[in-house]
Amino acid sequence: MSNCEQCIVxxxxxxxxxxxxxxVKLAACKTSHIIKKGAPLFEEGESVNGIYCVTSGVCKMSKLSSNGKDQxxxxxxxxxxxxxxxxxSDEPANLTAVALEDMEVCFIPKSEVLSLFDANNQFSMNLMKTVCGDLKETSDHMVSISQKTVKERLAETLIYxxxxxxxxxxxxxxxxLSREELAGMVSTATESCIRLLSDFNKLGLIELHGKKITIIDSNKLKRIAD
Amino acid sequence: MSNCEQCIVxxxxxxxxxxxxxxVKLAACKTSHIIKKGAPLFEEGESVNGIYCVTSGVCKMSKLSSNGKDQxxxxxxxxxxxxxxxxxSDEPANLTAVALEDMEVCFIPKSEVLSLFDANNQFSMNLMKTVCGDLKETSDHMVSISQKTVKERLAETLIYxxxxxxxxxxxxxxxxLSREELAGMVSTATESCIRLLSDFNKLGLIELHGKKITIIDSNKLKRIAD
DNA sequence: AATTTTATATGATTAATGTCAGCTTTTTTA
DNA sequence: TAAAAAAGCTGACATTAATCATATAAAATT
Known part of the structure; x- marks a missing residue:
């Protein structure tokens, strides 16, 4: 059981x-886990019963739609x-969380989070600010999907x-990211995503070497993204 | 200055x-306002400095995109x-709030909300649950916009x-709602919205009489919406 | 009440993007 | 390492939905 006081993240x-x-209390009740690339932390509809604190690695939060596409x-x-x-919200997970790289996470049980929430106003305020930040981002993302073209959104995503x-x-x-995952971020078909990457490449905005994407002209990309 | 203890909403x-x-403290510091149909409570980018509690009426929260469409x-x-x-978040408004009908609202200044937040854990927990509910709804809305057709979304919106x-x-x-506003909810062009309403009408799913929309077959509409 | 403006409606056309098919390259597994 | 599977790529085509044009109806203004 490792120390939380020393934890940088x-x-x-x-x-x-x-x-x-x-x-100290947190360190005593948390559990550490390694999540392999591609493995889920939890899936939509599951009860999570706590929160995960990500120590290293990246994960995607997505929702599978009826047509089989992962947004x-x-x-x-x-x-x-x-x-x-x-x-x-005291509800099952609304999204599925899958590791994009090997991850280290700490699991903090719900009871502990709730007791912190009661005891520490600053903690609850911080948590609240995070959720509010997520809400703003998601609203903006929604507007972007409904108002921008796929090309604009792809440029925006690459910059992001x-x-x-x-x-x-x-x-x-x-x-x-795989092309399919990038398409899932941009909200478009995998083929459209590939095609536009290829266009950006021809225009000298990016360079493609296998899975590697290099942004060459981020100013032009930003201008495309608006 | 009216009483908050008696307030039903x-x-x-x-x-x-x-x-x-x-x-009692709240009643002393809040202010009541009438907002006429079409008038804004606040606009994107404004500092709001408090929260509005809606006593009656309905308002839309929207974002104007660069192409002039109101989502x-x-x-x-x-x-x-x-x-x-x-x-x-301690930020300017991200969305514009405009009354769809005449509204009565009470304005509660920021300082009062923050002091309630510090003093009353249940209040802050409630507020947090609301924001979390909004986040779930907005995420789902985003997935719906990216994965469903305009027809499906219109059906979904009518049911909602x-x-x-x-x-x-x-x-x-x-x-x-005006056709333009309905289109803004569905995230489509006004003409597309009108056309599909007309289709639904011909199919006997809804009836149109001027601005009035009557849902005739909500089961079929639900099936279209998925 | 007449006129102007705005909202609603519909057809024609165009543009954007999704789908399908086939091929190549990369990655995984045997 | 060979074979199989998955991912990436490209072209052709289909479909959806936006845009443009115009007409009608409703609402607001004079």
Missing amino acids: RQFSALKALNKDEL IVKLIKAGELIGQRSLI LEETFGKNEDGSLHIQ | RQFSALKALNKDEL IVKLIKAGELIGQRSLI LEETFGKNEDGSLHIQ
Whole structure:
């Protein structure tokens, strides 16, 4: 059982409000897990009974629609919490969480979160701000899907991926998504996504080497994205 | 200055957790307002500095996109609160709120909400649940826009309007939206919306008399909506 | 009441994007 | 390493839904 006081990623989530005693108590009740790439943390409809704190790795939160397409609602990276919404709503998960890379996560049981919620106003305020931030992002995402073209959304998504997850030493996007997953973020068909990537490539906006995507002209991409 | 203790709609929002003292204090600091149909409560980008509690009437929360279309993100009815998200995030409004009917609202200043938040755990938990509910709805709405056809979404929206706002004695939808507004909810062009309403009419699923829409076969509509 | 403006309606056309099919490359598994 | 499976790519085509044009009806204004 590792220490929560030393945990760096804590600073990035609502947990930053916890005091020493609370952290000791947290360390005692949390459990650590390794989630392999492609494995689910939980699936839509499951009862989660706690929240996950991501120590390393990235995961996608998505919803499978009746036509078999996986719409990615958001990506989560180290330092963020997963499952707050359904914990607070006291409902089963609305989205499926699947690891995009090998992940390390800590599971904090619901009872512990609720007791923190009661005892620590700053913690609950932080949690609330996170959920409110998610709500704003999701509203904006919704408007973007309904008002922008696929090309604009793809450009927007590529910029988002670079800004949020950074790049490798060779300049390529650090996060590796399949074309299908990228399409799921953009909300388009896989073929359309591939075709537009290929167009961007021909226009010199990006470079493609297998799964690696390198953004060459981010200003032009930003202009396309609006 | 009217009484908050006697206010019925309080029961429908996070405010139901307030005790007698808190309600007296609330009554003393809140202000009541009449908003005429078509008038804005606030616009995107404005600082709201408090929350509105809707006593009567309905309003739309929408976002104007660069191409001039108004995407309606959600509708709000009596008993609900408006502006929690930006209050908690401490940000300007992300959406514009416009009255669809004459409305009565009470404005509660930010300082009062924050002090309730600190003093009353149940209140903050309620507020949090509301925001989480909004987040789930918005996520689902987003997936619906990206995965369903316009026809399916229109059917879905009509069912939602009947279930949420009820019908008049003659069976027509109680809430009256322009075709443009309905299109804004469905996320489609006004013409497409009109055309599909006309199709539904010909198929005997609904009846149109001017602005009045009457749902005739809600089962078939539900089947179309999925 | 007449006129202007706005909303609703419908047809024709175009543009955007999804679907299907076939092929190549990459990855996985035996 | 060979074979099989999955992912990526491209072209052809179909479909959906947006746009444009125009007509009618309703509402607002003079």
